[in-house]
Amino acid sequence: MFATNIPSASSWLESLNPAQREAVTCGDGPVLVIAGAGTGKTWTLACRVAYLIERGVPPERILLLTFSRRAAKEMLARAGRLVDRTRTGKVWGGTFHATANRLLRIYGRALNLSPDFTVLDQADMADLMDLIRGERTPARDKKERRFPKKDTLVAMYSRMVNAGEPLSSVLEHAFPWCRDEADGIRAIFAEYTRRKRDQNVLDYDDLLLYWRALGETPAGQDVARLFEHVLVDEYQDTNPLQAQILQSLRAENRNLMVVGDDAQAIYAFRAASVRNILDFPLQFPGARRITLEQNYRSTRPILDVSNAVIAQARERFPKNLWPVRSGGARPVLLTCSDENEQSGEVCDQILEHREQGIPLRRQAVLFRTGHHSDLLELELTRRNIPFVKYGGLKFLESAHIKDVLAMMRVLENPRDEVSWFRVLQLLDGIGPAGARSIMTSLGVRVAPRDPLRTLIDSPPRVPDATAVGLNALRLALADCTADSTPLPPASEIARIRQFIEPFILERYSSGQARLQDIEQLEQVAGNYSVRGRFLSELALDPPSATSDLAGPPLLDEDYLILSTVHSAKGGEWDVVHIIHAADGMIPSDMSTGNQEEIEEERRLFYVALTRARDNLYVYFPLRFYRRPRGLDDNHHFAQLTRFLPEPVQSLFDRRGAGAAESFSSASVVHKSSRDGIDRLLSSLWDG
DNA sequence: CGGCTGTAACTTTTT
DNA sequence: GTTACAGCCG
Numbered sequence: 034m035f036a037t038n039i040p041s042a043s044s045w046l047e048s049l050n051p052a053q054r055e056a057v058t059c060g061d062g063p064v065l066v067i068a069g070a071g072t073g074k075t076w077t078l079a080c081r082v083a084y085l086i087e088r089g090v091p092p093e094r095i096l097l098l099t100f101s102r103r104a105a106k107e108m109l110a111r112a113g114r115l116v117d118r119t120r121t122g123k124v125w126g127g128t129f130h131a132t133a134n135r136l137l138r139i140y141g142r143a144l145n146l147s148p149d150f151t152v153l154d155q156a157d158m159a160d161l162m163d164l165i166r167g168e169r170t171p172a173r174d175k176k177e178r179r180f181p182k183k184d185t186l187v188a189m190y191s192r193m194v195n196a197g198e199p200l201s202s203v204l205e206h207a208f209p210w211c212r213d214e215a216d217g218i219r220a221i222f223a224e225y226t227r228r229k230r231d232q233n234v235l236d237y238d239d240l241l242l243y244w245r246a247l248g249e250t251p252a253g254q255d256v257a258r259l260f261e262h263v264l265v266d267e268y269q270d271t272n273p274l275q276a277q278i279l280q281s282l283r284a285e286n287r288n289l290m291v292v293g294d295d296a297q298a299i300y301a302f303r304a305a306s307v308r309n310i311l312d313f314p315l316q317f318p319g320a321r322r323i324t325l326e327q328n329y330r331s332t333r334p335i336l337d338v339s340n341a342v343i344a345q346a347r348e349r350f351p352k353n354l355w356p357v358r359s360g361g362a363r364p365v366l367l368t369c370s371d372e373n374e375q376s377g378e379v380c381d382q383i384l385e386h387r388e389q390g391i392p393l394r395r396q397a398v399l400f401r402t403g404h405h406s407d408l409l410e411l412e413l414t415r416r417n418i419p420f421v422k423y424g425g426l427k428f429l430e431s432a433h434i435k436d437v438l439a440m441m442r443v444l445e446n447p448r449d450e451v452s453w454f455r456v457l458q459l460l461d462g463i464g465p466a467g468a469r470s471i472m473t474s475l476g477v478r479v480a481p482r483d484p485l486r487t488l489i490d491s492p493p494r495v496p497d498a499t500a501v502g503l504n505a506l507r508l509a510l511a512d513c514t515a516d517s518t519p520l521p522p523a524s525e526i527a528r529i530r531q532f533i534e535p536f537i538l539e540r541y542s543s544g545q546a547r548l549q550d551i552e553q554l555e556q557v558a559g560n561y562s563v564r565g566r567f568l569s570e571l572a573l574d575p576p577s578a579t580s581d582l583a584g585p586p587l588l589d590e591d592y593l594i595l596s597t598v599h600s601a602k603g604g605e606w607d608v609v610h611i612i613h614a615a616d617g618m619i620p621s622d623m624s625t626g627n628q629e630e631i632e633e634e635r636r637l638f639y640v641a642l643t644r645a646r647d648n649l650y651v652y653f654p655l656r657f658y659r660r661p662r663g664l665d666d667n668h669h670f671a672q673l674t675r676f677l678p679e680p681v682q683s684l685f686d687r688r689g690a691g692a693a694e695s696f697s698s699a700s701v702v703h704k705s706s707r708d709g710i711d712r713l714l715s716s717l718w719d720g
Numbered sequence: 721c722g723g724c725t726g727t728a729a730c731t732t733t734t735t
Numbered sequence: 736g737t738t739a740c741a742g743c744c745g
Contacts, residue, residue: 101735130735155734182738237735302733402732424733432736464724496745573735599733623732637733 043087045080045115053077056290056323057084063317065310066292069354070339070643071330074292075104075603078266079111081290082124085262086116092123094261096282102127102574104266104603125260129275131573133240136247136256143252144243146235149565151446152572153229153236156430158190159183160451165224167465181211181218190222194238195272195304231478232448241274248281257282267602268293269310270300276309276316289317295350296343299599299637301629311350328354330605332361334684335649339642341681347632364649366677366685371656376412378689379610382650383418383593386608391647393418395607397594399641401621405613406595419590423578424597429571433537433547434554438568440529441522444513445564447485450477459536460502462495471495485510505532522558522567526551598641609645612652614638615671638676651677655690
């Protein structure tokens with residue numbers, strides 16, 4: 034389509050290094066860009082988009098697949114600064130799932146899919162599994178034999194679909210303790226699939242599955258022809274199913290560019306396979322390979338530590354990251370006597386850097402799991418340091434929000450049995466069995482008649498005590514469906530809130546706070562005019578941080594970033610604090626079952642380290658509280674993360690308790706230490 | 721006696 | 736803030 038070496042009028046091309054420029058300006062055909070951490074990957078992709086547009090590719094014929102909506106937005110915003118913003122706005126950008134959602138609503142007919150399908154997120158998938166599990170497994174059988182629970186069933190199912198791996202193999206490799214239950218599991222999956230079809234719903238996995246299937250239809254050819262250029266970010270974290278989707282787009286379009294770094298593959302638990310990136314040249318013959326190795330982000334001492342950590346990895350693409358930036362402080366390995374001291378130290382360092390002119394928002398605290406920041410959050414609050422937390426956000430998962438959304442989903446799709454099941458159980462005197470029997474009498478699953486109308490017009494008989502609640506529910510649903518034109522989502526939530534308020538206040542001690550959450554949901558809904566759109570956007574792009582929900586006032590304020598390492602992917606900060614760098618936390622003791630898991634944890638730690646630009650702090654609490662592992666003292670002496678053996682430690686500036694000694698000596702476990710007793714006592718009077 | 725409601729342990733990472 | 740389980744109400 035265009036030659037590689039046409040001189041460009043764009044001055045921003047001059048700012049790129051040769052490898053980057055090659056990636057940005059290369060011509061037709063498949064391209065694999067191996068981009069090490071901090072090598073300007075995001076910038077390169079943004080430039081590529083801008084370049085293509087400038088070369089006359091219609092923006093609506095560019096598809097930019099990213100890992101999160103946030104990443105797509107960021108990249109297109111950057112591209113928009115290089116060329117006309119109105120044009121970059123037309124680029125198809127977003128996650129595989131969100132793009133599938135969009136395409137299937139247009140082309141789904143070809144697969145006999147009605148365009149008004151609703152989307153099940155992972156929690157919804159689990160609820161539907163559980164519903165079926167409950168029907169199929171009589172109570173006594175559950176006690177008789179251990180059968181996988183709903184979340185496990187979803188994990189199995191998703192792995193099966195996304196990895197394209199037969200159930201027997203999934204069970205064998207990932208869930209060996211469930212091998213004997215294969216028949217029961219298979220039966221549940223079969224029923225699960227049937228129900229989804231009956232209810233016109235697609236789960237996360239279906240979105241990809243159907244997109245791939247689209248490729249085999251004539252409509253799929255139309256889809257493939259839609260895009261002249263397909264760009265994929267974070268390719269190391271895509272799964273086999275996603276790779277097949279790209280194959281299906283290839284028929285009409287050879288212009289595929291994937292960007293990634295095998296050393297940063299951290300989503301194997303989601304069936305992502307590093308083979309995608311390693312085998313790209315085989316899957317897409319004739320692929321050009323470009324490697325970005327020049328690191329713009331970090332100072333040399335930080336890069337030295339990062340390289341030393343990843344050098345221990347078992348298997349990897351050899352890459353030689355070299356820093357552009359010279360000088361810089363050595364990373365600090367800060368040993369703390371316990372978690373409280375760790376929280377205090379983190380705050381001290383943060384405030385000190387702030388005094389030196391690094392605003393809070395240029396600093397981040399990273400950790401392995403959501404609750405690792407609990408204690409720190411208390412300390413930050415105490416010291417009046419504002420923060421937003423990414424990852425592990427439970428807003429959509431909280432029961433009261435799910436209750437409201439279930440109401441909306443019943444209105445949107447009266448065949449959605451999971452939502453009915455939930456809504457009905459709000460009422461006093463109705464539990465799982467009661468809800469089931471009402472659903473049967475409404476004919477949620479079978480009747481040709483709209484179950485919603487049946488409930489409103491001819492309600493089932495229930496005991497008097499229950500009838501009060503049932504009538505309130507009928508009234509609310511009737512109000513929401515009274516007009517021929519549906520209420521705007523925000524007004525609908527307002528009406529639902531009115532209905533649900535007494536239940537929330539009665540059920541939860543923190544009822545008022547929960548009602549405020551619902552008001553917040555109402556605020557978010559204010560941006561949408563159509564309920565269906567609101568619901569699917571919420572499922573596909575859930576608020577990823579507290580800040581996504583809070584209004585604009587927070588935006589001009591300075592705040593610290595707290596994030597799980599997973600959610601920090603792609604981010605960079607001047608100062609990075611990694612807490613809980615102790616074995617059991619990093620690596621998580623949930624993930625040390627086999628060498629592959631440990632390797633992934635190592636890459637995770639590497640991702641965390643490479644987020645830092647100028648200053649890096651790694652905190653190691655000698656003692657930490659471990660969730661129940663026996664009745665006695667749960668405080669254990671920790672071992673520094675195994676990813677920092679002595680030679681790597683020596684690259685750090687070691688500070689804090691025991692810094693002079695080798696850390697390996699701190700492995701003895703003392704039960705009922707004096708601190709433990711003091712803590713126990715103080716918990717008695719502090720409550 | 722079935723099923724609802726109150727009580728006790730445990731809690732990875734995310735589209 | 737769940738999920739399993741045990742007691743008790745209808």
